[in-house]
Amino acid sequence: MSYYDVDAILTDGEKVPCTFELDVPYLGHLDNSTTGLKPGTALSLPLWLAEMLALASTGDSKAPLILNMPPCLSERVIAALRADPRSVTLREQNVHLYGVGVRMLDLFDERELGNTLRKTFVVRAGEVGLHARKADDGSLGGQGEEFLRGLEEWERSLFRRAHEGVKSAKEWTEKVKKS
Amino acid sequence: MALPLPPGLVPSEVAFLCEMEHVTIVPRQRLESIELLSGATPSLRPPRREDIPLWLALLLKKQRRANILPPPWLHVDSLRDLIHHETVTDPTGWSLPPPPPVRADGRGNARRLNSGGPDATVLSPPFLPSCTSSAPAGALPYHWFEFAEMLLAHASDDIPAASDVRSLLRDLQEVRAAKMRTSIAGLESGVDGVMSLLGVGAMELSESRGFVTGVVEGVRKLGASAEASRREEEEERGGADDDEPSDDDMGI
Numbered sequence: 001m002s003y004y005d006v007d008a009i010l011t012d013g014e015k016v017p018c019t020f021e022l023d024v025p026y027l028g029h030l031d032n033s034t035t036g037l038k039p040g041t042a043l044s045l046p047l048w049l050a051e052m053l054a055l056a057s058t059g060d061s062k063a064p065l066i067l068n069m070p071p072c073l074s075e076r077v078i079a080a081l082r083a084d085p086r087s088v089t090l091r092e093q094n095v096h097l098y099g100v101g102v103r104m105l106d107l108f109d110e111r112e113l114g115n116t117l118r119k120t121f122v123v124r125a126g127e128v129g130l131h132a133r134k135a136d137d138g139s140l141g142g143q144g145e146e147f148l149r150g151l152e153e154w155e156r157s158l159f160r161r162a163h164e165g166v167k168s169a170k171e172w173t174e175k176v177k178k179s
Numbered sequence: 180m181a182l183p184l185p186p187g188l189v190p191s192e193v194a195f196l197c198e199m200e201h202v203t204i205v206p207r208q209r210l211e212s213i214e215l216l217s218g219a220t221p222s223l224r225p226p227r228r229e230d231i232p233l234w235l236a237l238l239l240k241k242q243r244r245a246n247i248l249p250p251p252w253l254h255v256d257s258l259r260d261l262i263h264h265e266t267v268t269d270p271t272g273w274s275l276p277p278p279p280p281v282r283a284d285g286r287g288n289a290r291r292l293n294s295g296g297p298d299a300t301v302l303s304p305p306f307l308p309s310c311t312s313s314a315p316a317g318a319l320p321y322h323w324f325e326f327a328e329m330l331l332a333h334a335s336d337d338i339p340a341a342s343d344v345r346s347l348l349r350d351l352q353e354v355r356a357a358k359m360r361t362s363i364a365g366l367e368s369g370v371d372g373v374m375s376l377l378g379v380g381a382m383e384l385s386e387s388r389g390f391v392t393g394v395v396e397g398v399r400k401l402g403a404s405a406e407a408s409r410r411e412e413e414e415e416r417g418g419a420d421d422d423e424p425s426d427d428d429m430g431i
Contacts (some may be wrong), residue, residue, distance in 0.1 A: 024311040098401065118401045122367045125394045129360040132390065147267040154397055161389035172190035172325075176332045 007153050011099035017043040018054070018065045047103060052135055054107070072097055073104060085120040086127055089150030098154045119155070128155050132162035136170070187388045191380045194329070197322040198234040203248040203312040206239070230311045235327065241333050247334045250309070251316035252277075253327055255340050258347040260317050265354045273358065273378035277309055279320035324352065324382040355379075359387045366398045 020043065025036030034169055045053070045065075054067040071077075072094035080088050088099045101117045104110070128151065131144045153160060188196070206223035213220045213235075221229045228248065238413075239245035249256060264274050304411070309320030320326070327348050335341040362374060374391075376384070 069227050069377065098397070102400055102403065107403075109408065111405060118398055119367050121397050121401055122363060122394065125363060125397070126360050129363075129394075130357075133356060133360075136291045158390065158393045158397065161393045162387075165386045165389045169190050169382060172194060172382075173328055174327050176194070179332075 005057065007099060007157075008095065009097040010153075011062075011103065012048040013046050014070070014094065014096055014100050016047055016050050016070045016100075017068045018043055018045050018050050019068065020065045021062055024064070047100065051103070051107065067107060069108075070100060072095070072144075073101060073113065078113060081120045082116055084147065085123040088146075090152040090155070091150050095153055097152045109170050124151075124155060125158060128159050132159050133166050135163055136167070142163045181257065181391070186392075188381070189383050190325075190382060190385055193322075193385050195323045197325040197329070197381065198232065198237075200233045200320075200322055200326060201230040201308055202233045202236045202250070202310050203228050203230050204236050204239065205246040205248060206245045208244045210239075210244070230308065233310070233326070237333050239330065240337075247330065247337045248312045249330060249334075249338045250312060250314040250320075250326075252314060252318060252320070252323070253338065253344060254316065255343050255347065257316040258344065258351060261319065261373055262347065262351055262354060264317075265351065265358070271358070271361075272375070273355070274319060275296045276378045277307075277315045279307075319378065319380060321381050323380045324348075325380075352383075353381060356387070359383065359391070363391065363394045366394060 020037050020041045021039055023036060023039055027037050028035050031037060031041055042141070043065075050065070050067055053064045056063055077088070077093055094100055096118065098121060101113070105114050105117075127147065131148055134144070148159070204223075205228055206225045208223070208225060210223040212222040215232075217232065220231050220235065223229055223231075223245070236245065236247050240247055252261075261274055307320075308314060310322070310326050314320065327344075330338060330349075331341060331345055338344055361378075365374065
């Protein structure tokens with residue numbers, strides 16, 4: 001993950017649900033309450049902040065909050081992905097689904113989740129490659145459009161790369177025919 | 180800043196390299212030998228067939244001073260065989276590149292050209308006669324796609340049944356592109372295997388490089404944390420059984 005990678009920065013800003021373990025005064029505005037945050041308050045925090053607070057532990061006490069799985073990686077979504085990766089519109093779940101997934105895999109030891117995500121990515125990548133090749137001649141018609149709208153950011157950049165290759169080869173072929 | 184060009188060769192560079200391929204022509208006019216950086220061309224005497232670089236052949240063809248003899252693999256039958264091989268015989272692998280050139284010696288044995296001998300160089304695509312009329316049929320050389328495209332564009336009247344050849348080439352290209360897409364399915368279990376790209380042409384590589392490397396990169400990122408924990412486990416286990424005989428203990 002590069003320091004200048006805009007997608008990585010945006011992934012950092014994705015909100016994840018957390019539960020506070022400690023009493024935090026003067027931060028009530030995060031939860032629209034006049035008093036401070038009580039232990040057990042559920043709150044959505046950006047990933048960079050939540051990750052730091054979840055891993056921080058001051059001395060003997062426990063971490064200030066507990067991190068939960070974001071809804072885009074919930075059991076329901078994962079089950080749907082396991083059933084048919086192609087039918088899920090990943091973009092609706094989260095624009096940076098894989099990015100968030102990678103960060104969650106770093107924090108939690110979820111081997112099964114990792115396997116499902118990898119399988120999803122590979123299966124959908126094949127489809128992305130097909131659409132990238134056929135995007136110009138329109139032979140797939142409208143049926144591909146819905147799938148392409150549901151691509152999340154990693155898949156979009158993959159589509160762009162694949163399409164770039166196909167397009168430049170096609171451009172060369174056209175040029176040879178003309179010259 | 181990153182280089183604006185993608186890694187690897189772009190199609191026009193691939194085509195430039197392809198123009199170094201030798202091709203057989205039938206000259207229509209005399210032409211003395213030309214001293215080129217890559218060596219002198221043979222002096223052309225019609226109707227003697229000679230092998231010259233593709234760029235020169237195309238130049239002479241445009242000036243109507245030569246006819247190009249298409250290589251045997253560019254004939255309709257050979258292409259049909261190839262498509263049959265790609266779709267029916269071996270629907271997952273790539274058809275193999277042409278075998279290295281062999282020459283029969285006087286005793287009836289065949290042996291590879293420039294093999295053996297300490298100063299023998301191993302020749303690779305632009306220096307192998309893979310696009311001349313002596314090339315084997317039924318095997319695609321490294322520069323098959325761009326070579327066929329250039330020949331079809333500039334010398335289609337020299338190719339028998341050019342329109343059939345053209346449509347067969349399209350089929351072949353599509354079949355192989357679909358194969359390239361399905362070949363990534365092997366990555367489902369993680370990046371630990373090797374993808375064999377033996378027999379894949381230069382233009383196909385340049386076309387799919389971005390896609391395939393993108394998929395591998397994504398799978399690697401998704402598996403990074405699992406890989407790290409696996410390594411840790413391995414290290415822990417490696418610390419436990421230290422008495423495993425290593426190379427040093429074998430008394431070599």
